[in-house]
Amino acid sequence: MAEKYDFTIDQLGECKVPSPIELSKQHGDFRANYVKDSSYVRNFVNVFEDNYRDNNLDPSNLLQKAGPREFIYFNPAHVTAGICTCGGLCPGLNDVIRAVVRCLYYRYGVKRIKGFRFGFKGFFPEQGLNTMDLTPDLVDEIHKIGGSFLGTTRGGGNRVNDIVDAIESLSVNMLFIIGGDGTQRGALDVANEVERRGLKVAVVGIPKTVDNDLALIDRSFGFETAVQKAKEAVTAIHMEAHSQINGIGLVKLMGRESGFIATATALASHETNFCLIPEVPFDMDGPNGFLSYLEQRIKRSKHAVIVVAEGAGQEHLQSTNEKDASGNKKLADIGLYLKDKINEYFSKKGIHINLKYVDPSYQVRSAVTTANDSIYCERLGNNAVHAAMAGKTKCVVGLVHDKYVYIPITEVTRKRNTVDPEGAFWRDALDATGQPILMVNNLSSINDRMAAPKK
Structure with missing residues (x-):
């Protein structure tokens, strides 16, 4: 019997704002298309003798496809976005940061993008770590070097109230958290506290683990x-x-x-x-x-x-x-x-x-990423932005069966992937x-x- 999941993606509210990305709703016009919330990828694709007649067309098997939506939740002019990198170093961190900043700035017109320095510790006042104002000019070359442009550190994810206090005081309404399973569990706690306070903040994870041990996704960036x-x-x-x-x-x-x-x-x-x-x-x-x-x-x-x-x-x-x-x-x-x-x-x-x-x-x-990893990071970053702009939260973006999808943090951190x-x-x-x-x-x-x- 296949393991049961629930891949329902949390949504901050109804998407009513027309996207500034002028894509197409039809095929055959040589224009890139929007993605619908009703577009899915199956999780279980293997056919076994005891369930080959089961179509598995239910939320336990269907993952929502990533990509830009025709209507979005946030008005780009009102958005303040935040980015942080947590945990150990991994090839591709700078590629992801660059992709997120450029997609926000150029594709959606978001001009207020804050980089939190040295992981979750960048949210804590006593650390004295001011945020960085991120622009395409500032990040355009960072993919050519290794490490993390924002800096990274372990720990701090348990100080949820302090993190949400910082989010609230800086009027951040979408936060991109780049890190492994422990970091993503912290991201989920942050999103839950945001919800408890009645704040409209999208928390989207970009899964990073050089060990490739996050469940469900084909591979993690940097691997x-x-x-x-x-x-x-x-x-x-x-x-x-x-x-x-x-x-x-x-x-x-x-x-x-x-x-x-x-x-x-x-x-x-x-x-x-x-x-x-x-x-x-x-x-x-x-x-x-x-x-x-x-x-x-x-x-x-x-x-x-x-x-x-x-x-x-x-x-x-x-x-x-x-x-x-x-x-x-x-x-x-x-x-x-x-x-x-x-x-x-x-x-x-x-x-x-x-x-x-x-x-x-x-x-x-x-190390600096290989060409294929750099491509992967670029696409992960872009799809994370599309998720947040559409008001999706408590989710990560990942590759499943070679398709980019959104996965609830609860499911991707349920267990570790092993050989x-x-x-x-x-x-x-x-x-x-x-x-x-x-x-x-x-x-x-x-x-x-x-x-x-x-x-």
């Missing part, structure tokens, strides 16, 4: 760039490993709970021999453990490349029991752990190795690496080990 940069690191480490006697290259990549970057990098590089991700447990020792298979690889091929996601193998490590400002559990360092264990293992065996370890995470996060160990993506990665399907000694203990509290 493709991250894989490209990670592939470059693997190419370099492979050259090092291949040029040494029993060379081993170890690359640690982002991926707290979801191994998408590591898996995609393994597929893209064609030079990865082992890919370790949080979703697939592995033993270190024993005849079917990772170290045994690594030894076999070294004896056979004289070199090996390992890609590991930061959240992999945490069951082997001592838990820090700490959390960062965003509320994420601080992970023990699997990269350094593997480095030490590999050196120790081969030293005891009397086998000479030459191990090189690289953690390119911050280089990846701060399916039994799915085609991971199966293809196994083909690319040639590693064993599972590197465990006792198959029956896997579920118990993964469910047990970390050491």
